[in-house]
Amino acid sequence: MKHEYSHYFSEVVKDLKPSGIRKFFDLAASMEGVISLGVGEPDFITPWGTREAAILSLEQGYTSYTANAGLLELREEISKYLSTRFGVQYDPTNQIIVTIGASQALDLAFRAILNQGDEVLIVEPTFVSYAPLVSIAGGKPVAISTSPENGFKVTPEQLEAAITERTKAILLCSPNNPTGSMLNKSELEAIAEVIEKHDLIVLSDEIYSELVYEDEPYTSFAAVKGMYERTILINGFSKGFAMTGWRLGFLAAPSELVSVMLKIFQYTTMCAPHMMQHGAIEALRNGYHEVETMRASYRRRRNYMVQTLNEMGLDCHMPGGAFYVFPSIKSTGLSSEQFAEELLMQEKVAVVPGNVFGESGEGFIRCSYATSMQQLQEAMKRIQRFIETIKINRKEKCPAEVSN
Amino acid sequence: MKLTHEELEILKIIEENHRLPVETIAAMAMVSEETVKKTIKKLEDQKIIISYPTLIDWSKVDGQENVVAMIDVKVTPKRGVGFDEVAERIARFPEVSSLYLMSGAYDLSITVEGKTMQQIAKFVSEKLSPIESVVSTTTHFMLKKYKHDGVIFEGGDEKDRRMVVSP
Numbered sequence: 001m002k003h004e005y006s007h008y009f010s011e012v013v014k015d016l017k018p019s020g021i022r023k024f025f026d027l028a029a030s031m032e033g034v035i036s037l038g039v040g041e042p043d044f045i046t047p048w049g050t051r052e053a054a055i056l057s058l059e060q061g062y063t064s065y066t067a068n069a070g071l072l073e074l075r076e077e078i079s080k081y082l083s084t085r086f087g088v089q090y091d092p093t094n095q096i097i098v099t100i101g102a103s104q105a106l107d108l109a110f111r112a113i114l115n116q117g118d119e120v121l122i123v124e125p126t127f128v129s130y131a132p133l134v135s136i137a138g139g140k141p142v143a144i145s146t147s148p149e150n151g152f153k154v155t156p157e158q159l160e161a162a163i164t165e166r167t168k169a170i171l172l173c174s175p176n177n178p179t180g181s182m183l184n185k186s187e188l189e190a191i192a193e194v195i196e197k198h199d200l201i202v203l204s205d206e207i208y209s210e211l212v213y214e215d216e217p218y219t220s221f222a223a224v225k226g227m228y229e230r231t232i233l234i235n236g237f238s239k240g241f242a243m244t245g246w247r248l249g250f251l252a253a254p255s256e257l258v259s260v261m262l263k264i265f266q267y268t269t270m271c272a273p274h275m276m277q278h279g280a281i282e283a284l285r286n287g288y289h290e291v292e293t294m295r296a297s298y299r300r301r302r303n304y305m306v307q308t309l310n311e312m313g314l315d316c317h318m319p320g321g322a323f324y325v326f327p328s329i330k331s332t333g334l335s336s337e338q339f340a341e342e343l344l345m346q347e348k349v350a351v352v353p354g355n356v357f358g359e360s361g362e363g364f365i366r367c368s369y370a371t372s373m374q375q376l377q378e379a380m381k382r383i384q385r386f387i388e389t390i391k392i393n394r395k396e397k398c399p400a401e402v403s404n
Numbered sequence: 405m406k407l408t409h410e411e412l413e414i415l416k417i418i419e420e421n422h423r424l425p426v427e428t429i430a431a432m433a434m435v436s437e438e439t440v441k442k443t444i445k446k447l448e449d450q451k452i453i454i455s456y457p458t459l460i461d462w463s464k465v466d467g468q469e470n471v472v473a474m475i476d477v478k479v480t481p482k483r484g485v486g487f488d489e490v491a492e493r494i495a496r497f498p499e500v501s502s503l504y505l506m507s508g509a510y511d512l513s514i515t516v517e518g519k520t521m522q523q524i525a526k527f528v529s530e531k532l533s534p535i536e537s538v539v540s541t542t543t544h545f546m547l548k549k550y551k552h553d554g555v556i557f558e559g560g561d562e563k564d565r566r567m568v569v570s571p
Binding site: 019021024025028029034036038039040041043045127128129177296300301303304307308350352373377 | 413416417421424428431432433434562564566567568569570571
């Protein structure tokens with residue numbers, strides 16, 4: 001007899017919706033010859049110097065645990081990096097934890113601060129993990145919708161309107177996945193005022209902070225006046241250093257917050273992998289010029305994508321960072337899912353429908369340009385052709401509507 | 405020569421791939437197509453862009469295999485012209501595919517290409533060595549090319565192992 005399991009499951013987990021990306025992955029993975037603009041990771045392979053350092057580490061037998069918070073040597077490098085790159089000071093001995101990807105840092109932060117029913121503000125369209133992580137930690141995710149009219153940026157007024165007496169924290173992700181939108185210093189300062197006023201904690205996911213393309217320097221939220229004490233800064237090696245599969249991130253925060261998160265971390269994880277940490281030390285010490293080369297390459301591709309999409313009639317704002325563009329497909333009359341699905345079937349180009357990033361993502365698609373120029377050019381050609389056929393089909397169906 | 409940010413950007417784009425259409429280069433550099441055309445023309449005129457060669461692995465084509473030798477040459481520099489006179493002379497030979505003045509144990513490093521070893525030996529003994537200022541030559545034949553001009557020939561292009569769609 002088939003065993004019934006559902007009554008064993010946690011109610012919280014039962015209520016979680018499976019990620020909308022999954023469905024697309026299954027569909028796209030089953031097809032041949034697909035050009036994918038659906039990939040949320042760099043097309044660069046980790047620079048060789050970094051890889052070699054991890055290989056050497058294994059060769060020398062570094063296969064043991066490390067300190068819970070990570071190798072002190074690595075934390076010192078992270079501390080130096082945060083200081084020189086973003087101007088924020090963290091003590092390597094008690095203010096930094098090396099985690100399994102930035103994802104785990106988020107999980108630790110939510111679990112450390114949330115009680116049942118505490119609300120966390122999340123700016124939509126948003127990375128798919130935030131809301132489920134809040135729920136798993138017992139909190140309640142509250143979405144704030146943004147739109148291209150204000151560059152997918154949250155305003156202080158919106159923030160103010162969403163805050164209730166249960167609001168405990170806000171999750172900021174700049175540059176953002178999926179919109180690529182980036183908040184500059186003055187925009188962050190405006191938000192900071194509201195955060196101060198309502199005594200909130202900020203989880204600042206700065207994983208894309210190396211991939212920013214404007215002349216203005218990147219501002220870490222911890223560097224905003226008065227915010228250091230309220231910020232859990234989350235970053236990692238995945239995007240900027242092209243090390244996604246290494247699963248290596250870190251968090252930095254005031255020591256009292258860190259000690260609470262470390263308590264969870266030591267019981268759940270113990271420490272990040274030893275040899276990977278050696279790779280990361282090398283990346284920080286000698287790999288930074290490679291980050292700059294990759295950044296320049298992404299910037300050119302971003303420019304190409306934004307111009308090409310706009311030319312074909314898919315309105316696309318200029319994102320300040322990350323490696324995504326988030327064009328509107330409303331002019332085609334299709335929903336995000338229809339667009340993505342038909343594009344995949346007809347032209348074998350995989351994009352991610354915007355609605356998987358929250359309701360306000362409906363009417364948009366996410367295109368990652370972390371792929372070669374050659375592939376991007378071919379993908380743009382195919383999307384152009386796809387749009388032409390939609391136009392023709394619509395004309396045939398309702399000629400009057402489209403004629404003027 | 406000091407270049408503008410735009411000019412530098414265009415150079416870096418075509419250094420990687422000069423076959424991109426002008427409109428694509430323009431979009432990538434965020435300038436007009438007219439600017440791309442003008443800039444490229446200007447940089448060609450100034451000999452900053454020298455040529456657009458294609459990197460070919462001839463060893464894969466039957467009957468087209470080349471023998472390549474690197475030759476270390478010691479020369480006597482001449483008063484007033486130093487190494488330039490003899491270097492310019494050697495550079496004119498079509499067999500010579502590259503020529504550099506080096507620091508260290510010898511003076512000129514020459515790459516010579518030919519169909520056979522005999523051909524190269526002949527070049528060294530009949531053309532290179534008899535030049536008055538050439539004091540000595542040491543010829544090294546190249547056995548295999550692993551990497552050339554930043555490009556790894558075999559096994560260098562690592563596969564894209566990413567999943568097709570990820571968050």
